[in-house]
Amino acid sequence: MQIHDRRFFLQALSLTGLATAVPSFAAGKIKPGANAVLIVVDVQNCFVTGGTLPVAKGEEVVPVINKIAAAFQNIVATQDWHTAGHASFASSYAGKKPFETTTLKYGQQVLWPDHCVQGTDDAALHKDLKLPTAQLIIRKGYNKGVDSYSAFEEADRKTVTGLAGYLKARGIKSVYVTGLATDFCVAWTAMDARKAGFEVSVIEDACRGIDLNGSVAAAWKQMSAKGVKRIQSADLDLA
Ligand code: VGL
Ligand code: ZN
Numbered sequence: 001m002q003i004h005d006r007r008f009f010l011q012a013l014s015l016t017g018l019a020t021a022v023p024s025f026a027a028g029k030i031k032p033g034a035n036a037v038l039i040v041v042d043v044q045n046c047f048v049t050g051g052t053l054p055v056a057k058g059e060e061v062v063p064v065i066n067k068i069a070a071a072f073q074n075i076v077a078t079q080d081w082h083t084a085g086h087a088s089f090a091s092s093y094a095g096k097k098p099f100e101t102t103t104l105k106y107g108q109q110v111l112w113p114d115h116c117v118q119g120t121d122d123a124a125l126h127k128d129l130k131l132p133t134a135q136l137i138i139r140k141g142y143n144k145g146v147d148s149y150s151a152f153e154e155a156d157r158k159t160v161t162g163l164a165g166y167l168k169a170r171g172i173k174s175v176y177v178t179g180l181a182t183d184f185c186v187a188w189t190a191m192d193a194r195k196a197g198f199e200v201s202v203i204e205d206a207c208r209g210i211d212l213n214g215s216v217a218a219a220w221k222q223m224s225a226k227g228v229k230r231i232q233s234a235d236l237d238l239a
Contacts, residue, residue, distance in 0.1 A: 029237035030201075031071070037172045038072040039151060039193075040065055041179030041186050042080050043129050046115040046122045048180075053115040055181045055208045059126065064206045064233055065178050066130045071238045074172065075131055076163070078151045080116035080185065081123060081139035088147040089114045099212060106156040109147060110212070118142065138163050149185045152192035164196040174199045182209035187219035190228045201229040203236075 032038070043065065045051045048058040069075060082088065090098045090111035098113040116123040138161055140148040148154040152163050167175070175193040177186055177200065186207050193200045202223060209216035220230065 030231070030235055031237040032073075032174065032176065034073055035171055036072065036174040036176060037074040037076055037167060038069060039175060039177045039179070039189060040069075040075065040077040040129070040131060040134070041151065041177060041189055042078055042116075042181070043126050043179050044079055044116060044122070045124055045126060046080065048126060051115070052113050052122050053210075055210055058180050058208050059128075061179060061206050061208055062126055062128045064203075066128075067238060068176075068178065068203065068206060068233050068236060069131050069133070071236050072133075072176070074170070075134040076136045076138060076151075076167075077125065077129075077131055077134050078138045078140060078179070078185070078189070079123060079125065080141050081118050082116050082141045083144040084114075084117050085144065086114075086117075086141065086147075087145045088112050088141070104145070104155075106146065109155070116141070136166065150188035150192040151185070152189065152196060164192075167198070168196075172198065174201070176200075177202045178206035180208055182207040183212070183215040183219040184210060187223055190223055191226050194226045194228055200227070201231045203231055203233055205233050 043061060046053050047055045085092055087104060088109060088111065090096045090100065091114055093102060096102060096111050098111060100111050102109055102111055138151050140151060140161055143154065143159065146154045146156050146159065151161060153160045175198040177190045179186055186202060190200050190202050
């Protein structure tokens with residue numbers, strides 16, 4: 001039977017409601033190869049329930065990412081890794097409250113509760129995250145005066161983390177981004193990966209957002225304008 005015929009056959013079956021009895025052929029699913037990397041962004045205690053900057057339902061990404069990870073030969077995790085008294089903390093400024101903004105040398109900065117301070121349990125990766133094959137952990141946001149949502153470059157848009165060079169040196173062409181938070185570190189990482197010349201997909205159900213004044217919708221719009229693909233974990237061939 002030709003592929004074409006098989007598809008027609010499956011369609012016909014689904015019309016009769018019989019398709020559930022037929023095993024999936026994973027037709028058209030994405031199989032990440034040796035030149036693909038999974039980036040797991042900031043799945044840390046600080047960003048889940050009980051953390052210092054909890055993302056609503058942030059912990060729900062953990063089982064999804066654990067499942068996806070099996071399909072990747074290359075995995076990089078990131079950790080938000082701030083100094084105490086960091087410039088992105090509202091507590092560093094008299095009269096400022098979390099989620100207000102300020103202007104720093106490099107531009108607008110959202111001010112956050114103190115979070116992900118280096119070496120604290122709050123900054124540790126979530127205990128249920130299972131990435132035994134991860135090859136690199138990139139820590140970011142460790143320069144006291146500069147934030148870094150992106151795993152590629154800091155908010156001054158000058159200081160790089162080295163991740164682009166690492167991925168290129170290893171022959172990586174496609175980047176799949178997951179983790180927390182959709183509208184900040186995931187989106188900035190995905191857009192910077194595009195800027196660095198990679199093919200980029202964000203796996204939506206493996207991410208959760210903070211959503212300040214519609215920032216999740218805005219982030220998807222910006223990502224899409226930059227050629228970032230929006231996919232679901234079900235689009236991957238996890239066989
Ligand atoms: C993040 C706000 C502040 C993130 C990190 O991981 O998305 N958001 N620091
Ligand atoms: Zn941070």
